[in-house]
Amino acid sequence: MKFIKISIALFAFMISATAVQAQKGKTRLSLGYNVGLPMGSFKDNVSETSVRGFKADVLHGINDKLSIGFGTGYQDFYQKNPRQLYKLSDGSDISAVVSHSIQTIPLLAMAKYSFTPGAAVQPYAALGVGGNLVSYTELLGEFGQEQAKFGFAARPEAGVYIPFKKTGEAGLTIGASYNVMPFNQDAFSNLNHLGLHAGVTIPLRK
Amino acid sequence: MKRMIGVALLAVTGLALLSGCKKDPLQNMTEDESRIYITNRDSTAAFASYKTYSIVDSVSVIDNNRLTEKGTTSWDLQVLTAVRNAMQARGYMRVANTQSPDLGINVSRLYNTTTNVVNFNDYYGGYGGYYDPYYWGYSGYGYNFPSYGIYQSTEAALSIDLLDLKNASANRTIKGVWNGLIRGSGIFRSTAVQSQVQALFDQSPYIKTVQ
Numbered sequence: 001m002k003f004i005k006i007s008i009a010l011f012a013f014m015i016s017a018t019a020v021q022a023q024k025g026k027t028r029l030s031l032g033y034n035v036g037l038p039m040g041s042f043k044d045n046v047s048e049t050s051v052r053g054f055k056a057d058v059l060h061g062i063n064d065k066l067s068i069g070f071g072t073g074y075q076d077f078y079q080k081n082p083r084q085l086y087k088l089s090d091g092s093d094i095s096a097v098v099s100h101s102i103q104t105i106p107l108l109a110m111a112k113y114s115f116t117p118g119a120a121v122q123p124y125a126a127l128g129v130g131g132n133l134v135s136y137t138e139l140l141g142e143f144g145q146e147q148a149k150f151g152f153a154a155r156p157e158a159g160v161y162i163p164f165k166k167t168g169e170a171g172l173t174i175g176a177s178y179n180v181m182p183f184n185q186d187a188f189s190n191l192n193h194l195g196l197h198a199g200v201t202i203p204l205r206k
Numbered sequence: 207m208k209r210m211i212g213v214a215l216l217a218v219t220g221l222a223l224l225s226g227c228k229k230d231p232l233q234n235m236t237e238d239e240s241r242i243y244i245t246n247r248d249s250t251a252a253f254a255s256y257k258t259y260s261i262v263d264s265v266s267v268i269d270n271n272r273l274t275e276k277g278t279t280s281w282d283l284q285v286l287t288a289v290r291n292a293m294q295a296r297g298y299m300r301v302a303n304t305q306s307p308d309l310g311i312n313v314s315r316l317y318n319t320t321t322n323v324v325n326f327n328d329y330y331g332g333y334g335g336y337y338d339p340y341y342w343g344y345s346g347y348g349y350n351f352p353s354y355g356i357y358q359s360t361e362a363a364l365s366i367d368l369l370d371l372k373n374a375s376a377n378r379t380i381k382g383v384w385n386g387l388i389r390g391s392g393i394f395r396s397t398a399v400q401s402q403v404q405a406l407f408d409q410s411p412y413i414k415t416v417q
Contacts (some may be wrong), residue, residue: 052227078229083239085409092246093409097239112387141230141242141390 027060028067030142030173032199036075039178039192045079046100052076055177055197057110057128058204064117071110071128071155075179075193077102086140096140104181104191105133106153114161120159126177128155132181147185154180161201169203238398241390243405247412248370249385254415256308256372258301259293261286266314266336273330273336277315281394285313288403289366296407296414303341306370310342310380313364315394329365329383344374351382364388366406368413384413 036050053076059069080099108128115123132153137146155206159175174197181191232240264276265285289311290300301307314336316329331351349369368384370377386406393402407413 053251076228079229079233079236080231080239090246091249092244095243095405095409097235099235101229101231103228129284137231142232142235142240179347 005094011047022060024064025116026169027058027069027204028169028201029056029058030199030201031056032173032197034073034195034197036077036179037194037196038077039194040153041189042192045187046077046102048077048079050077050193053195055195055199056106057112057126059110059112065114066111066140067114068109068111071106071108071126071130072199073106073155073195075104076193076194077104077191094140099137101135101137101146102191103135104153104179105130106135106155106179106181108153110155110157120166121162123158123160125158126156128157129153132141132183134181134183136183136185138186145161149185149202151182152180152182156180157195159197171201172198173201174198225338228271237390237392241388241393243384243402243409244339244387244389244408245406246385247410248381248383251370251381253383253413256370257299257303257415257417259298259309259311259368260295260301260303260305260307260342260415261289261311262313262337262368264343267317268314268329268332269317270381271318271332276391281399282313282315284399284401285364288400289313291400291415292403292407297350304343304372306343309383310369310371312337312367312369314367316363316365326365326387339380342369342370342374343373347378347380349382350377350379351385362385362393362395364402366403383417384410388409 017035032055034053034055036053038046039044053074053075055067055069059067061067078099078101080097083097084162085093085095106128108130110126110128112124112126130153132151134149134151155177157175157177159173161173162170163169163171176194178196179191179193179195182192183189186203263286264278265282267274267275267277272304293300293311298309303310314329329348330351337349339345339347339349364387366386367382370381370383374380388402388406
């Protein structure tokens with residue numbers, strides 16, 4: 001109980017701290033290249049790291065530390081498995097090269113907390129929660145169909161923001177996110193993956 | 207501000223180049239990888255109880271569910287040879303169709319030019335029109351394929367059917383006991399006919415007998 005009280009007090013202090021008016025009232029776009037590393041059971045089906053992705057968010061500063069807004073992204077996962085014999089429930093046997101092609105587009109409500117606004121290196125933590133547009137294709141040989149699905153997505157992330165100039169509003173953002181994406185289809189139960197991102201943050205308006 | 211816009215444009219261009227594309231699985235596939243080999247059988251069939259077989263001397267070309275040709279191209283003959291080799295390797299003795307074989311083997315090339323879909327329900331529905339049961343010595347009998355054949359293909363396909371002639375009189379029908387299908391790209395261009403047919407038999411180890 002004491003711990004919770006201390007935590008709440010600390011959180012309130014962090015939010016109310018107004019040492020530097022770095023982002024209050026400002027809307028900023030962050031856009032970055034993103035690499036996706038499948039984790040957990042997703043990795044059992046798709047082990048290849050995805051190097052085709054990006055991550056973006058538009059956040060508005062509530063105060064100099066906390067900003068809220070919208071987050072999204074895109075990640076393309078692909079894997080081709082060696083030819084294998086599959087036994088189907090109807091008694092037939094199919095020898096096939098099975099390929100998976102999966103694209104995820106999370107659409108998230110986001111909150112971001114900057115620990116040291118105004119500093120040369122500004123660590124941050126963020127959380128996005130919302131939906132997930134998934135395009136899923138399982139091919140046996142060249143046979144199969146693309147399916148569109150919609151599910152849940154959550155994206156906690158952490159990283160650092162490094163402004164180009166000390167008083168500047170634009171800079172580099174580098175960080176990592178964990179993408180929680182439940183997805184029940186064929187052998188998949190989720191599309192959870194670790195994201196590593198690097199990009200720029202720029203103000204959208206003065 | 208101009209510099210910021212420049213940086214942003216550079217970043218967006220870089221992102222588009224790095225991540226804009228989707229790795230298309232169909233573009234990242236060889237013809238061999240595109241092909242699938244499907245086998246199915248009548249689970250009640252005792253393959254060891256059959257000792258002899260006879261195979262057609264041509265491949266039926268079935269276009270839009272109509273028999274258009276009895277094919278004897280070099281590819282067709284290679285397929286028939288490959289099936290004969292596989293059956294011999296599994297212990298079956300080849301006899302003429304007039305010598306009461308236990309198994310009959312039909313081989314078909316399937317196409318559908320109007321819808322570009324081969325519907326195997328239609329294929330088996332018209333089977334008596336492609337393969338006159340009289341050829342196997344059972345004039346007037348129908349064919350019966352118990353539990354398989356619900357496949358659709360956007361490509362042409364090769365189908366090999368094993369028919370139970372041994373029990374045709376008792377069943378009063380010619381029952382299909384095994385089907386092997388090859389679907390995918392380049393089936394009829396491939397020079398690897400022997401290995402393709404062998405793949406069907408490799409995944410069907412239950413097809414074997416002892417003389």
